[in-house]
Amino acid sequence: MDSKATGAAALKRLRRRRGLSLADMARALTGYAEDLRLPRLPAVASVQRSVARWESESAATVPDERYQLLLAHLYARTPSGDLAIATGSDFAEFLDALGQLGESAGRIAELRTTLIRTATDGGGGMLALMSPGAQANLSAALADPSRADDTTAADLSAVVADVNSQVGSLPFVRLQLMLAPAVEMCRRLLAGPVPEPVVPAVLNAAVAASALAGRLAFETRDDPASKALYSTAISEAARLGRPWRQASVIMSHALVTLYSTPGTAGARVLVDQAVRTARKGDSPLIRARAHALQAEIAARAGEERQSQDALGLAWYDMEADHTDDPASTSFSAGHLRGFEGVCDLYVGDPSAAHDHFARSAAALTAPREQVQRAIVTTDQALARIRMNDPHAAAELLHDCITAATSTGGRVPAIRLRRARQAMRPWRREDFVADLDDHLMDIVGT
Incomplete structure (x- = not known):
């Protein structure tokens, strides 16, 4: 069976597991479209034919983006209505089926982020990132830490890694909501009689959780909490050896x-x-x-x-x-070129700094790297200012404003403020006024 046929078979299996006929599936998708206030779908019979085409093992087609979103919402909910998007869930199987059908990894990641956003809207972010088995395992370990095992630690580590992977895709305040329970679980497990062979794995999860929580606290301007969380993470890391x-x-x-x-x-x-x-x-x-x-x-x-x-x-x-x-x-080398640029900006040639920043920004393309890319690009604009090319700097800063505010990154905002201060000699120029208007539009939304 080729890849597309495998994906089609998975979609059919998912539908049947829910006890849905083709017509039932069409009606369910129509209902989700109405709930999400999306454009009205065609008649049920037409939607039913689309479902059949996706499931055709001889000539399967990929659902278009509108139907992908509706299917994602359908399979992200268990039959009892709980949100479940972790490994082993119907939602995870649906995303895998999309990949088999030929959908891009970028689009699949976008769908997952969309549903994680839904999870944090409802306040159930961490549970949604855990399979039912993982939830049961952690509940048992919290009730009696002596029952913790390597699976317990792996489940916690997976949640932390999942939250970390969304940096650059979701606002930091949402990520804090998702991570906080994992930090507390690590703390409680380490305070209890966890079996000695399991301690290193739990410590590993705790280090990752506390360090990421420290970063998120900093991003949301809670510096005392950030300092305390980093202090905990450093102490826990020392125990790891x-x-x-x-x-x-x-x-x-x-x-x-x-x-x-x-x-x-x-x-x-x-x-x-x-x-x-x-x-x-x-x-x-x-x-x-x-x-x-x-x-x-x-x-x-x-x-x-x-x-x-x-x-x-x-x-x-x-x-x-x-x-x-x-x-x-x-x-990576891309990150290091960004550091080279900063060094040239302070004690070297601004034109060399500009070139380093340009190469670094071009290399930082992953969603997880968007915050760093915003920082680098803002520094590139500052280099243009020091090269006496404020018009070109303003062009870059327009892009930086949008990128820096998409997740609420604190460092990009600091860098933007410094770049804008460097534009003061041209403050009466129209291109600076346009830049200020853009900043105000973003701040005011």
């Missing part, structure tokens, strides 16, 4: 410290600590990231030689063999 993991958390804390406290002194202490810790670990990419951040801190302090030395070390580790790197997706 994996220096690269601890260094990664320290770096994240350093970045939020850089943008939430005056000056660079506090961030520098943390970055130097991250570098020392990363050198004890077995991840060249984490070492590269630590040295890159060290280079940025030095550049912001006007220390050109120290900045260049740190960048050299970063590129040395970036160009090493990453085959067995335990943090293989944590840092």
